Structures are given as structure tokens and as C-alpha cells.
Amino acid sequence: MLRRYIPIGGQALKVSHVLLVLGRMLLGAVFLYAAYSKLRQPSYILFAMAIHSYQLAPEWAELGLARALPWLELALGLALLSGIFLRYTAATASVLLAIFFGVMTRSYLAGQQINCGCFGIGEALSPRTLARDGALLAVSFAVTVGAFLVERQHGNSSTAISQARSAHTALE
């Protein structure tokens, strides 16, 4: 598994693969912390209150989201840290972060003085939180692209090896 994502090759390739690993580690840690900060609250209803302040969804949806989102973040965090299903987990993380970024930007531009809700309760929505989410989105997007490129590269190598083996067998 590790060899798949950190293959030995040219210097540039090695650097990009190290960055890919660092990127997914960073994202994984952030998602784990986000999940932890929400799950440690005495009740999911507190997170539902934070979601409610965005005024985007009916109450049943806020409650459903408040229950599901921390577990999804936990699963994504673990998957990103371990590197399993990297293309899909990174793509899911990118979509999730893009939604967060869109919703937060909309609320900020609308002048809503609300809580971010990113890591539990207590952090106001501000340019700082927007910049942080934007940076995470950029990292997540880069990891997603990187994961797909690595997979394609790996696929090409496998095809070339099997073609060479076929040719060798034919010659024999």
C-alpha cells in the first residue's frame, strides 16, 4: 500500500508523492479533530443549534445532519490517515469542504454574525475561518487530483508490465 503512494522514481515525483502523503495526513487530522470536537459535546442538539444559525435547512434536516456529520468526518479522517480508498475519500472530503466553504461564504456575505460550528461551539464565523476552510479545500483538491494521477500512473505501469510479459511469452 505504501509503495503504491510513495513509489521510487524521479526526484520531482518523489517530492510530489511526499506532498500527497503530507496533504492527506493533514486533512485526516483536521477531520478527526472536527469529529472529536463535535462528538465530545454533551448532545448532538448543540451542533444542530450551530447548524440552525446558518438558516439553510428545516429542523429535521439540521438534526439529521448534526447526527451524521461528525461520524462521516470521523470515517473520512480515519480513511485519509490510513490512505484506503484515497481517491474516493479525498474526493468526498473535497465535496464536503466545498459545501462548507460555500455555506460559510454565503452567511458571511449576508452579514450573519454566527458561530462557524467547524470545531464545536465558540468560534465566530470570520475571514480567518473562511481562509482556513479555503486553504483546506485547496489541499483537499490537490490530494484528490494527486490520488487520481498516482492511480493512473500505477495503472499505466501495470499495463506496460503485463504487455511486456505477454510479448515475452509470445516470443517463447
Place this chain on the structure above:
Amino acid sequence: MICRKTDSKTFLLFLFAILLVSGPGRAAVAATRQTAAKAGERKAGSRSTTAKASASKTNKALATEQAGPPNKTMGSRSAPITIEVFSDYQCPACRVFYQETLRPLMDDYVATGKVLLIHRDFPLPIHQYSRQAARLVNAAAKIGKFEKAEQALYARQDSWEKDGNLSGALAAVLTPAELAHVTQVAESGKMDTFIESDVSLGNSKQVHQTPSLFLTHAGQTDALPPGGVSYSLLKRYLDQLLAQ
């Protein structure tokens, strides 16, 4: 090597499992319906706010002016849950929160001894009349008229925030004698100490905006999202805590 098709199928199954584990919204839908039904009942039985006091009652109120800090608490001191609200009388979000969340909370939980509600003043510098409003409400609280004064100021916020006529708003719930006394106490500057005490407490609790809420239950204090919370979510949370 991991097969791509297996990869995507396994991942989708993985996501599906997470959704099943968290069970979003199932119980929520039923409970939302319950809350809506109760809200209808509550509206039907909402309290009246008549402020006709006889002269004897006025004299009694003035005579029983409390020593020490004004009492801005509502409910039983032995209530299992305490909610502290930092608010600003000129803040529109505080008015909405007061009218849509705190009033029903007072009827359903404070009056029944389940919640002790504590008001804390946190006048924001951006609001021209909020400090004066806080002084007047503190002075009214000294003669036991806190709830009426608070309610009157929020109800007429649209009017007094334009011209600063706070006395006009309070005249609806205080007798002329009470109003004169409250105005005199407010203008004396004696209430500033109590307001500053609340502001300092708010600063120590990292309050940056109003309304900000803190809920204490079983010795543990948690901040609720600032800017106001919906009554139905708060009610759901209180019921959950009370059921523990």
C-alpha cells in the same frame, strides 16, 4: 492491487453504513411534529402583560427596594438547569431571541421550576441607547419590576432605538411614581457597577456578541451557539437533560 470497481462499491457501502449508524432524522421528524403541536398550545395560552398597579402597590414596591445587586433572575434557585443570557436591549437579535425563545421558555420551564434564568447585561458600544436601557432595567429590577421592564423595552425596541425615549416605553408597565424613581436611580449612575460586573463576567466567558447563552446542568457549564437558538431545539435539549 485493488480493483477500481470493488473500490467504489466498497466505498459506497462504507458511506451507507455510516448513515445507518448515525440514523439521521428518524426520531427527529416525529419530535418536530410534537414541538409544533405544543407551540400551538403555547400561543393560545400566552400570558397577558397588563401593568395596572394601585398606588398602595407602588408604595410597597418602592418601600421594598432590594439592597445589593438588582435581582435579574427568574425561576427557582433549586432548578436543575441554569441558563445565563448575556444580552443587549438594543440588539435586534436579542429582541427576536427574547420574544421567540425566552418567553416560551419562561412559560414552560422557568414557571414550572425546571430552569433558573439569569439575565446578564452586555451592552455593546455600537448601540447608542443600550447602556441607558440597561441602567433603567437594573433600576426597575431593584423594585422587583425586572421582567416587566425587560419585556416593555424589547416590545418597543423599534420605537425607542430611533429617538432614545426609553421612559416612554417603560411608562406602559410602570406607574408614574415608579418611573420617576427608576429614572432617578438610573441617572444617579449607581447601576453602572452592576452592569460593569456583568460585562466583566461576559468578557471572562469570551462573550463577543449578543445574545450569548451558557447552560449549566449537573455542575457542567456549556456555551450554546451565540446569536440566539430556536425554541424547539432548546426545548429538545432541555428535555434531554431533564430526562437524564
